Amino acid sequence: MSDKKRLFGTFGVRRTANDVLTPEFASRLAACYGTQIKGTVAVGGDPRTSTPMLKEAVKAGLLSSGCDVVDLGILPTPGVQYAVRKYYDGGVMITASHNPPQYNGLKFLDEFGIGIPDEMDFAIEKLYFDEEPDRVPFNEIGQIYHNDKIIDEYVDEAISKVDAEAIRDAKLKVVVDCGCGAGSYTAPYLLRKLGCEVTTLNSQADGFFPGRDPEPIEENLQELIKVVKELGADIGLAHDGDADRTICIDEKGNFVLGDKTFTLVEKQMLKENDGGIIVTTVATSQAIYDIAEEYNGEVIATAVGDLLVARKLKDEDGLFGGEENGGLIFPDFVYGRDAVMTVAKILEILAKEKKPLSQLVSELPVYYAKKMKIECSDDQKEFVMSSIAEEIQNTTDFELDLTDGVKILKDDGWVIIRPSGTEPIFRCFAECDSQEKADEMTAWGIGLIKKYKK
Structure with missing residues (x-):
């Protein structure tokens, strides 16, 4: 067997929609995955224009292989990961994350809500190209269910893991830019539940991404930076298309690099837990090692890919992990990059430390x-x-x-x-x-x- 994957990238399959990623392709691939899982599979998607088409195709493929399907609607990738870990045997998220609007993709999850391991990628590809997925007899075709409560539960659970009262007392002024992505269904609601004064930008879900490109890099966030400064906000927050990454803008309008956010949260997590295992990739800042040394942490480095970090966190019973692009992982909540928990935690740090974000960042090691x-x-x-x-x-x-x-x-x-x-x-x-x-x-x-x- 070749060690080169024929379809899968670092996490799932991403292609241009309705060109390679047609309904037939999605349906067959989902049936190959369903053949491996044989259980109840949660399906969710981001707001891309091609998502409804692909979502129905994925559901059909799963049903044909004998899986039951729970449709979670349109929500962030970590919302699906949360649901799978808690209730289901597997999951499929239809998203192309931060890619431009013509792309879409399928992310497959194991029963812990972690991206499936390499050996399952290979098994699915083998079924797809060289064999046939299971197609069950008519009386064993799966059932479809819907769960539209999961979004609220996912947001409320994150709030329960931080000191919500401290955040409410701080009365923070927040500007959030959801980039017209899946975060539109979570971020503004989370912030209001935490008692923030909220201004939203691009928080209407729209698969054409009219407000900005979904990748939250500095050049795409100029409007957010301007609004933070004009309103004198405490913080600006931006998410990517499937709301698993978070980028912060400080109160002066400075773009805060993802590894600074990582280091800031790592410092807080290590202080609160008196040390612990931190997992990140080989492409992350030396600052993470410096903070670990200072606060009794141990750093494990993996290859790049959030599912590798997530799996290592699970195997090593790690405390916290993530990547340098604003994707932070809180393993006691979701085994994957998660924007809801990241935002809740950063607001808690602002509220408890009673210092502006620019000052908190300036106290971190500088590289x-x-x-x-x-x-x-x-x-x-x-x-x-x-x-x-x-x-x-x-x-x-x-x-x-x-x-x-x-x-x-x-x-x-x-x-x-x-x-x-x-x-x-x-x-x-x-x-x-x-x-x-x-x-x-x-x-x-x-x-x-x-x-x-x-």
Whole structure:
């Protein structure tokens, strides 16, 4: 069996809708997954225009393989993960997360609400391409149920895990930008339940994403930054399309990098629990290690991918984890990146510390980062990576970490060069003790990719 996946990326299958990702494709793939699960499967989706079509196809495929289906409606990915962990045997989320509107995807979950492991990806692909999924006789076809209460339960459960009274007493002024995504159904309600004064931007679900591109990067959040400053808000919050990531804007209108948010929450979690295991990826900031050392934490690093972090948190009974892109994981709530819990926790920190966000961030260890990406066709990725690794090993004495891509560790920082699992690009991140060096190291990394790419 080849170790290269034929359909799956880092988490599920993502393609352009109705081109590769047709109803027939979705239905057959869901039947292959249903053949593995043989139980009750929850299905949810994000507000993309192609979601209703794909959702019905997925439900049909699951029913044909003998699974019962519970339709959860349109909601964030972590809402489905929460539901599966609590009540069901598996789950399918129809989403393309932060990709542009023409994309969609299928994320498959195991019974813990974690993205399915590699061996199940391979088993599903084998059924899809080489064999046939189970198609049960007419009297064993599954039933369809609906659960429209899960969203409220999911939000209320997150609130129960923080000091809601402290947050209500702080009367925080919050601007939230849901990017017309699934967060429109959760974020404004969560904030109001926590007694915040709420201003919403792009909080009407719309699969054409008219307000902004769904990826919450700084250039897409200029409107949010402006409104935070004009209203004198305490914080600005932004989510991606399926509301599993959260990006913060401080009260001065500064964009707060995802790893700063991670480090801030990590510090709080370690203080509250007197230490614990923190899981993150090899592409995350040194600051996370510094904070762990200071507050009795232990850091475990995985390859990039939130489902790998989630699985490791479960296996190691970890306290907290996440990635550098604003995706934070609270394993006692959802085994996956979750925006509802992230927002509740950040507001709790603001309320309890009684300091503005800019000050809380300024108290964290300081490193300078730079991120770049460059196009590279999928069939060249292996060659480019192995050539770079070989060059570094043969010509320098830098330490290499090959957990995921090529991470080159120098005395004053590091650079990681890794291929995207979902797009024909390489990403290059560097972190150093000065911005100038971070920029130089990233440019050096991009130069290495260009050298070997045809």
